[in-house]
Each structure stands twice: as structure tokens, then as C-alpha cells.
Amino acid sequence: MEDMKKNASDFKPGDTIVIGGEKLKVIGVEISDIGKQGTKKCRIEAQKQNEEKIVIIRPADYPFESS
Numbered sequence: 001m002e003d004m005k006k007n008a009s010d011f012k013p014g015d016t017i018v019i020g021g022e023k024l025k026v027i028g029v030e031i032s033d034i035g036k037q038g039t040k041k042c043r044i045e046a047q048k049q050n051e052e053k054i055v056i057i058r059p060a061d062y063p064f065e066s067s
Contacts, residue, residue, distance in 0.1 A: 001062075008042040009060035017046055018065035019056070024048055029058060 008029075011017060015026045024046035032041045040060035047053050058064075 004065070005063040006066045007060060008044060008056075008058045008062045008064060011042075011044060011064070011066070016054065016067050017044070017056075018047075018067055022048065023067060024054070028054070 006015075010030055011026050011029050013027055013029065017024050017026055026044060026046050030043040032042060032043070034040055042058055042060050042062070044056045044058070046056065056061040
């Protein structure tokens with residue numbers, strides 16, 4: 001299956017996101033209101049293969065690879 005790009009705001013829990021060649025499972029997504037910079041922000045909580053949790057904060061339209 002070919003990797004594709006999705007905006008940060010399009011991810012849902014259970015989706016897979018690819019960062020630095022590593023696949024992470026999305027376990028939560030929060031989208032903030034428009035702030036001083038004029039864009040919505042997304043807070044994505046994801047889990048690595050070894051069960052380590054990480055938090056990624058990016059603009060809502062930031063493109064991520066998904067699989």
C-alpha cells in the first residue's frame with residue numbers, strides 16, 4: 001500500500017501516522033480554536049511500537065504521511 005499525506009486535523013484515533021520513518025498509532029486528537037497566528041492547532045497523542053507515548057503539536061493543515 002502506498003503512503004499518502006493527510007492534514008493533521010484529519011487524523012482520528014486508530015489511524016497510523018509516519019514520522020521519521022517510524023509508524024505511530026494515533027490515540028487522541030485535539031483541535032484548538034484559531035489563535036494569534038491565525039491558524040488552528042492540532043495536538044496529536046500517538047503511541048510508538050514500544051508503547052511509548054508522544055505528543056505532536058502542529059498547525060491543522062500540516063501534512064503528515066499516513067499508511
